[in-house]
Amino acid sequence: MAHAGHDSYDTPPPRCTWVNGPIIVGAGPSGLAVAASLKDRGVPYVILERSDCVASLWQKRTYDRLKLHLPKQFCQLPGLPFPDGYPEYPCRSQFVHYLESYARHFDIAPRFNQAVRSARYDKADGLWRVRAADETAGDEAEAEYIGRWLVVATGENAERVVPEIKGMGAFAGEVGHVCDYKSGEGYRGKKVLVVGCGNSGMEVCLDLCDHGARPSMVVRDAFHVLPREVLGKSTFGLAVLLMKWLPVRLVDELLLALARLVLGNVDKYGLKGPSAGPLQLKNTLGRTPVLDIGALDKIKSGEIKVVAGVKEFLPRSVELVDGVILDVDSVVFATGYCSNVPSWLQETDFFSKDCFPNSWKGKCGLYVAGFTRRGLAGASSDAVRIAKDLGEAWTEQMEQANNLVACNRR
Numbered sequence: 001m002a003h004a005g006h007d008s009y010d011t012p013p014p015r016c017t018w019v020n021g022p023i024i025v026g027a028g029p030s031g032l033a034v035a036a037s038l039k040d041r042g043v044p045y046v047i048l049e050r051s052d053c054v055a056s057l058w059q060k061r062t063y064d065r066l067k068l069h070l071p072k073q074f075c076q077l078p079g080l081p082f083p084d085g086y087p088e089y090p091c092r093s094q095f096v097h098y099l100e101s102y103a104r105h106f107d108i109a110p111r112f113n114q115a116v117r118s119a120r121y122d123k124a125d126g127l128w129r130v131r132a133a134d135e136t137a138g139d140e141a142e143a144e145y146i147g148r149w150l151v152v153a154t155g156e157n158a159e160r161v162v163p164e165i166k167g168m169g170a171f172a173g174e175v176g177h178v179c180d181y182k183s184g185e186g187y188r189g190k191k192v193l194v195v196g197c198g199n200s201g202m203e204v205c206l207d208l209c210d211h212g213a214r215p216s217m218v219v220r221d222a223f224h225v226l227p228r229e230v231l232g233k234s235t236f237g238l239a240v241l242l243m244k245w246l247p248v249r250l251v252d253e254l255l256l257a258l259a260r261l262v263l264g265n266v267d268k269y270g271l272k273g274p275s276a277g278p279l280q281l282k283n284t285l286g287r288t289p290v291l292d293i294g295a296l297d298k299i300k301s302g303e304i305k306v307v308a309g310v311k312e313f314l315p316r317s318v319e320l321v322d323g324v325i326l327d328v329d330s331v332v333f334a335t336g337y338c339s340n341v342p343s344w345l346q347e348t349d350f351f352s353k354d355c356f357p358n359s360w361k362g363k364c365g366l367y368v369a370g371f372t373r374r375g376l377a378g379a380s381s382d383a384v385r386i387a388k389d390l391g392e393a394w395t396e397q398m399e400q401a402n403n404l405v406a407c408n409r410r
């Protein structure tokens, strides 16, 4: 095959592989769900994964105490339920075990250590050209995969987000992102500043308390806190049920009334709720409400201190925007994640900065799984739709090929 478009004499020409069927990028829950659903329809595919395992987010970039925060029926992937005996909220290792057996069950064998660096659609021949490299190998050799369809399944949490704050370089303590945090074990007795108050920030603070550390959590803006459960029933499950009959606005009002009943008035602890409701914010801006599993009690008791935004780092402390100086031993940034798709997908319509696609299908054989900020349930429903569409496209292609063979024989 010709090595079209290769323009550097320094790097060797890429090895080319023709992919009969879709090229799936990412072997997290979304990529696995697409692969399994394609297998069911007899469509071949190749999965490219930058890491050396499936579900690398869950295996390598999450903390030990993590549990799914939605009930298990909203988190299983198409075609294989969770094993009997799994609890309502499976823990991280159970979820990882499930995903590994899911891959085995559907005979999914990703090409590991293949980080996709570019993907472009070649209008002239109607093909996607995807370049990937083994970033652990230390050489720049790229492989090129060529095929008619591309499925983007690299996740909304592919890269850490860390803000640049004045003086950070001069801070003497340890600084990390929550994706490298495993447990509070090493933090006993330490003053830890947790920047960010999403689900990660809240749970890390709780974990730090449980390990005898002294966390302060930066809250710079309004956000919603809902109890994970109301009277033993999942708040999320309740919301899904109510959404069948009521408009979002009303469901939001009910959720907030319930939250106030269960959690009390949290304003006085420095936690203000935004004017838009939790589901409305999830649907429009993709902002997930915090589903509380115990951090709020620690805030109420003062074990977790709520503090204002960081203005500047000093060698052993921080200056907050309200002028307070806070002594700090370590900092954990729980400031969220972003996708890496805009850096490699040369298709500007579908993904743009700060905008998540609201669909699973783009132009020219492009598909997208797991980018509508609806968690694992969203990824599963994207996967089923994508596989159905690709199944039809595949059958059509096979029929055309058979017709061509029949014509040539005549």
Ligand SMILES: Cc1cc2nc3c(=O)[nH]c(=O)nc-3n(C[C@H](O)[C@H](O)[C@H](O)COP(=O)(O)OP(=O)(O)OC[C@H]3O[C@@H](n4cnc5c(N)ncnc54)[C@H](O)[C@@H]3O)c2cc1C
Binding pocket: 025, 026, 027, 028, 029, 030, 031, 048, 049, 050, 051, 054, 055, 056, 057, 058, 062, 066, 067, 068, 069, 070, 074, 075, 114, 115, 116, 117, 153, 154, 155, 156, 157, 158, 200, 340, 344, 369, 370, 371, 374, 375, 376, 377, 379
């Ligand atoms: C801490 C945490 C807890 C969560 N808990 C829940 C929950 O309880 N319920 C829920 O519904 N959702 C939850 N979510 C949302 C989460 O997004 C999903 O659970 C799920 O992991 C999304 O799957 P995904 O396959 O789309 O993305 P990911 O799991 O991120 O998988 C993407 C894969 O693509 C690979 N990849 C990335 N870039 C490239 C590239 N350029 N080339 C090749 N491979 C690449 C990555 O290595 C990764 O393996 C949670 C998220 C986080 C961060």
Ligand SMILES: NC(=O)C1=CN([C@@H]2O[C@H](COP(=O)(O)OP(=O)(O)OC[C@H]3O[C@@H](n4cnc5c(N)ncnc54)[C@H](OP(=O)(O)O)[C@@H]3O)[C@@H](O)[C@H]2O)C=CC1
Binding pocket: 066, 067, 068, 069, 070, 157, 163, 178, 195, 196, 197, 198, 199, 200, 201, 203, 218, 220, 221, 222, 223, 288, 309, 310, 334, 335, 336, 337
């Ligand atoms: N148990 C579970 O299942 C868990 C699920 N998750 C999920 O993982 C995803 C990622 O969650 P998470 O890691 O919490 O990230 P999020 O993006 O949800 O939250 C990031 C937080 O950081 C704050 N922040 C960002 N920049 C700054 C800054 N410069 N200074 C101060 N604060 C800042 C944001 O506040 P602001 O609004 O002011 O920007 C926000 O509170 C979510 O979908 C979440 O639901 C996460 C953990 C546990």
Ligand SMILES: O=C(O)C(=O)Cc1c[nH]c2ccccc12
Binding pocket: 069, 070, 236, 282, 288, 289, 291, 373, 374, 375, 376
């Ligand atoms: O945890 C996440 O990131 C999710 O996206 C799961 C999720 C999907 N829809 C929601 C609505 C409220 C809380 C969590 C979720």
